[in-house]
Amino acid sequence: MSDTSFIPRVFSGIQPSGGLTLGNYLGAIKRFVSMQDEDYETVYCMVDLHAITVWQDPKALMHNTRELAAGFIASGISPEKSILINQSQVPEHAQLGWIFNCVARMGWMQRMTQFKDKAGKNAQNASLGLFGYPALMAADILVYHATHVPVGEDQKQHLELTRDIATKFNHDFGVDFFPITEPVIEGAATRVMSLRDGSKKMSKSDPSDASRINMTDDADTIAKKIRKAKTDPDALPSEAKGLEDRPEARNLVNIYATLADISVDQVLAEHGGAQFGTFKPALADLAVAKLSPISAEMARLMDDVSEIDKVLARGAEQAREITAPILKKTYEIVGMVGS
Ligand code: AMP
Numbered sequence: 001m002s003d004t005s006f007i008p009r010v011f012s013g014i015q016p017s018g019g020l021t022l023g024n025y026l027g028a029i030k031r032f033v034s035m036q037d038e039d040y041e042t043v044y045c046m047v048d049l050h051a052i053t054v055w056q057d058p059k060a061l062m063h064n065t066r067e068l069a070a071g072f073i074a075s076g077i078s079p080e081k082s083i084l085i086n087q088s089q090v091p092e093h094a095q096l097g098w099i100f101n102c103v104a105r106m107g108w109m110q111r112m113t114q115f116k117d118k119a120g121k122n123a124q125n126a127s128l129g130l131f132g133y134p135a136l137m138a139a140d141i142l143v144y145h146a147t148h149v150p151v152g153e154d155q156k157q158h159l160e161l162t163r164d165i166a167t168k169f170n171h172d173f174g175v176d177f178f179p180i181t182e183p184v185i186e187g188a189a190t191r192v193m194s195l196r197d198g199s200k201k202m203s204k205s206d207p208s209d210a211s212r213i214n215m216t217d218d219a220d221t222i223a224k225k226i227r228k229a230k231t232d233p234d235a236l237p238s239e240a241k242g243l244e245d246r247p248e249a250r251n252l253v254n255i256y257a258t259l260a261d262i263s264v265d266q267v268l269a270e271h272g273g274a275q276f277g278t279f280k281p282a283l284a285d286l287a288v289a290k291l292s293p294i295s296a297e298m299a300r301l302m303d304d305v306s307e308i309d310k311v312l313a314r315g316a317e318q319a320r321e322i323t324a325p326i327l328k329k330t331y332e333i334v335g336m337v338g339s
């Protein structure tokens, strides 16, 4: 099936399960912002229903949802250009999620590495929601007939599952109804690594705060974390090939390239031969220059959350204009009697 019959539409989401990290910003949000100005309709979402697949303190969840919205807006997502929502306020996500629970197979879910990572050794004690998480994610995307989904590398498997669900639904009901969505996983920062361990993803749930840069960190904290980031004793190479077996060095160079909007080769043309004692302060200056305006704007927005709440309320209304007819048609296809 070709996607030519579908309007080019972007959907992506981030969990409000903690603060935003530099990994979220470089791996996802920066691309969300640039896609706004391309030929797509864009829908961006705080996936609060996904967040509660592991326990969230209700007050913290409300705070984190608003702060994530502030982070989106402060990073350049414009409520005039994009629809900005929190998932729970557009009920069609959960409704289509149920249908997809009945399309997806147990075996598919059991293969999901994110479930295995998050459930750990104690899978029997994980919530049923954590297991079914990818079916809801497929619903998030397909309830908009979204054609493109910008994400970091860790979400690739979930997007393949989304394609499998769309294909099986279309096949089982003999329709061409759901698009086969394209993942958009591009650039040097699709997998930003921990500052303490170049083999681990930078994550909002890492117990060590020094492992990540939070979008709300102040300039001193950012500089200190970069100064203390784990590295090797060698100077930077002058070509990308020289980073192959140096995960920590590669990570810092990738971060630099993405923050500066230049290629890894360009970074190395400029900094090749430099020691980390020189490169780290340059990276810290760049990070502070790029992130400080965002964190200042986030703080301003969080001062009066009524503005954020208004944006989300309007977003939910706009979203439902798209999702309600798609859900209605889905129900008809499946055989639900309705008016
Ligand atoms: P999450 O915070 O897990 O909800 O992730 C939200 C988005 O940020 C997804 O598109 C992830 O792939 C992306 N993301 C999260 N952590 C990283 C990272 N360390 N590097 C690149 N992308 C990331």
Ligand code: TRP
Binding pocket: 011, 012, 013, 014, 015, 047, 050, 136, 137, 140, 141, 149, 150, 151, 155, 158
């Ligand atoms: N699973 C994604 C993550 O953890 C968040 C997410 C939920 C998402 N629904 C989505 C991302 C739909 C893209 C599209 O990062």
